[in-house]
Amino acid sequence: MKEVVAGVDIGGTNTIIGLVDARGEIHAEGRLSTPEYAFADDFVKALDQKLKEMISRHDDLKLTGIGIGAPNANFNKGTIELAPNLRWKGIIPLVKLTERCTGLKTRITNDANAAALGEMIFGEAKGIKHFIILTLGTGLGSGIVVDGEVVYGHTGFAGELGHMTVAEGGRVCGCGRRGCLETYASATGLVRTVLALLSDSREESVMRDLKSSEITSRRVAEAAAAGDPVAMEAMDRTAHMIALGIANAVTFSSPEVIYLFGGLALAGDALFIPVRKYADELVQPVFRGTFSIMPSGLPEAQAAILGASALIWKEAK
Amino acid sequence: MKEVVAGVDIGGTNTIIGLVDARGEIHAEGRLSTPEYAFADDFVKALDQKLKEMISRHDDLKLTGIGIGAPNANFNKGTIELAPNLRWKGIIPLVKLTERCTGLKTRITNDANAAALGEMIFGEAKGIKHFIILTLGTGLGSGIVVDGEVVYGHTGFAGELGHMTVAEGGRVCGCGRRGCLETYASATGLVRTVLALLSDSREESVMRDLKSSEITSRRVAEAAAAGDPVAMEAMDRTAHMIALGIANAVTFSSPEVIYLFGGLALAGDALFIPVRKYADELVQPVFRGTFSIMPSGLPEAQAAILGASALIWKEAK
Numbered sequence: 001m002k003e004v005v006a007g008v009d010i011g012g013t014n015t016i017i018g019l020v021d022a023r024g025e026i027h028a029e030g031r032l033s034t035p036e037y038a039f040a041d042d043f044v045k046a047l048d049q050k051l052k053e054m055i056s057r058h059d060d061l062k063l064t065g066i067g068i069g070a071p072n073a074n075f076n077k078g079t080i081e082l083a084p085n086l087r088w089k090g091i092i093p094l095v096k097l098t099e100r101c102t103g104l105k106t107r108i109t110n111d112a113n114a115a116a117l118g119e120m121i122f123g124e125a126k127g128i129k130h131f132i133i134l135t136l137g138t139g140l141g142s143g144i145v146v147d148g149e150v151v152y153g154h155t156g157f158a159g160e161l162g163h164m165t166v167a168e169g170g171r172v173c174g175c176g177r178r179g180c181l182e183t184y185a186s187a188t189g190l191v192r193t194v195l196a197l198l199s200d201s202r203e204e205s206v207m208r209d210l211k212s213s214e215i216t217s218r219r220v221a222e223a224a225a226a227g228d229p230v231a232m233e234a235m236d237r238t239a240h241m242i243a244l245g246i247a248n249a250v251t252f253s254s255p256e257v258i259y260l261f262g263g264l265a266l267a268g269d270a271l272f273i274p275v276r277k278y279a280d281e282l283v284q285p286v287f288r289g290t291f292s293i294m295p296s297g298l299p300e301a302q303a304a305i306l307g308a309s310a311l312i313w314k315e316a317k
Numbered sequence: 318m319k320e321v322v323a324g325v326d327i328g329g330t331n332t333i334i335g336l337v338d339a340r341g342e343i344h345a346e347g348r349l350s351t352p353e354y355a356f357a358d359d360f361v362k363a364l365d366q367k368l369k370e371m372i373s374r375h376d377d378l379k380l381t382g383i384g385i386g387a388p389n390a391n392f393n394k395g396t397i398e399l400a401p402n403l404r405w406k407g408i409i410p411l412v413k414l415t416e417r418c419t420g421l422k423t424r425i426t427n428d429a430n431a432a433a434l435g436e437m438i439f440g441e442a443k444g445i446k447h448f449i450i451l452t453l454g455t456g457l458g459s460g461i462v463v464d465g466e467v468v469y470g471h472t473g474f475a476g477e478l479g480h481m482t483v484a485e486g487g488r489v490c491g492c493g494r495r496g497c498l499e500t501y502a503s504a505t506g507l508v509r510t511v512l513a514l515l516s517d518s519r520e521e522s523v524m525r526d527l528k529s530s531e532i533t534s535r536r537v538a539e540a541a542a543a544g545d546p547v548a549m550e551a552m553d554r555t556a557h558m559i560a561l562g563i564a565n566a567v568t569f570s571s572p573e574v575i576y577l578f579g580g581l582a583l584a585g586d587a588l589f590i591p592v593r594k595y596a597d598e599l600v601q602p603v604f605r606g607t608f609s610i611m612p613s614g615l616p617e618a619q620a621a622i623l624g625a626s627a628l629i630w631k632e633a634k
Contacts, residue, residue, distance in 0.1 A: 155571045165483070165599065175603075254474055
């Protein structure tokens with residue numbers, strides 16, 4: 001019998017489930033429609049059912065635990081708290097509900113912390129004691145590892161570098177404040193920088209022929225690659241802000257590696273080269289040359305499941 | 318026989334030595350003139366001599382280790398590296414030199430990390446697993462504790478919140494960059510803010526009758542207490558920037574308490590009340606109400622020795 005852990009990635013639309021072995025191989029995948037379940041109790045019963053169904057088709061596998069990645073998840077308390085994109089309101093004790101229903105050890109954390117664990121157990125960060133992963137998507141998520149452990153802090157919500165203030169009085173953020181790092185250093189931030197440049201400059205740009213709502217980070221990256229000056233400038237400014245966030249994070253925990261993950265990181269050299277250059281300029285001199293900035297080693301499509309399962313595999317090791 | 322540890326605080330002018338027991342009582346104090354010793358080897362011999370002399374006068378005490386606080390000290394490597402205020406140039410393996418000369422277990426770290434350890438072992442932070450101490454002096458030093466351990470990072474130099482960039486293109490910093498937190502949030506930063514206000518505003522102020530070089534943080538605090546509008550505004554802006562640094566640090570490690578230490582913190586309510594108000598406004602909403610901002614529990618005059626000794630006492634516990 002091969003032991004596997006269920007990696008569960010709860011999103012606003014879909015919940016993706018994978019049965020992951022100790023080496024990161026995914027033996028089966030399943031899916032639930034998250035908003036179909038008005039109450040977390042019903043969701044947990046459906047999850048239990050789905051897991052039984054998945055495992056029943058593999059009599060060589062033994063399910064030993066459940067790791068969950070979810071928005072607004074609190075590792076310390078085992079809860080999902082006030083998640084705006086889920087139907088389950090208030091504070092949901094999801095770990096307790098799941099353990100009671102399935103009888104299996106369960107852990108939960110947010111997506112970025114799960115990504116950090118995935119990187120540590122299955123990705124590029126094996127043996128790296130001090131690292132940070134930044135997930136560059138709609139927002140900027142972060143998982144911080146100090147001495148081989150994810151930093152959860154007193155509240156269980158630590159590692160919110162996207163909400164570090166980098167420009168007082170700057171752009172409005174979804175959190176209700178202004179000038180948070182993620183309003184600049186994320187896929188959404190990149191698009192906002194394009195809009196700012198379109199208003200500020202008189203440069204020609206293919207972006208001028210798109211509705212604002214049609215401008216996506218992928219289109220900006222493609223236009224930059226094709227030499228569009230506004231797109232190129234926006235990429236450069238975004239790289240600068242990612243580097244500023246990295247420089248500030250380095251003064252805090254002095255990591256050996258910062259991994260970049262998510263849509264924006266797929267731009268490759270077009271992003272990594274300027275981010276590395278600016279980080280070297282912006283960081284406190286004592287840390288110059290002490291860290292590297294690398295792409296995540298996790299495949300984009302499986303990272304969430306692998307990371308979630310790593311919550312359990314980490315404790316087994 | 319009572320066991321004691323030598324707490325050694327190396328400064329540019331004086332080195333202060335205390336024999337500290339496990340409860341934080343100082344049984345004897347001594348002093349060396351740091352710049353008298355052109356080479357670290359000679360300093361270590363003099364330190365060994367001084368310790369022997371101190372202990373010989375107390376036949377009830379047994380010396381079991383040496384903890385050293387020093388500028389630019391690296392805990393991981395046991396070194397002092399490129400300290401601008403010391404005569405010993407380059408990278409000094411002070412722990413190795415001291416252990417070889419004295420035969421006693423020796424540890425070294427910088428002043429702010431020593432303050433964190435002092436707070437943990439002898440001060441207000443006993444049993445607090447996640448906290449940060451900010452030392453508000455000429456600069457802003459910081460010691461960060463996560464899960465009961467000081468964060469040293471990959472390099473051994475972690476915890477430099479004073480060099481977090483909070484205002485791109487802002488004030489020139491001693492580190493060679495611009496806009497570092499400590500250029501605003503420190504005793505020196507307070508004085509610089511007074512100078513900025515004197516140039517920017519037309520307010521009457523007793524500060525206008527002083528040479529720039531005569532304006533000190535203490536004088537500003539006194540003038541603010543007496544109702545001087547420029548001094549009051551400068552105190553308020555300084556509190557705002559300390560709070561901004563705290564808010565950013567909270568997104569990182571979500572501490573339970575932030576302790577403020579050093580000259581500026583002695584201003585008491587005049588500082589703590591606005592810092593708490595601004596930190597509550599500036600922090601990411603999820604962390605509101607989850608942390609407190611408190612004065613350090615260490616007596617100013619003995620904190621450096623207590624903190625240095627705590628390096629050894631921490632490992633003994």
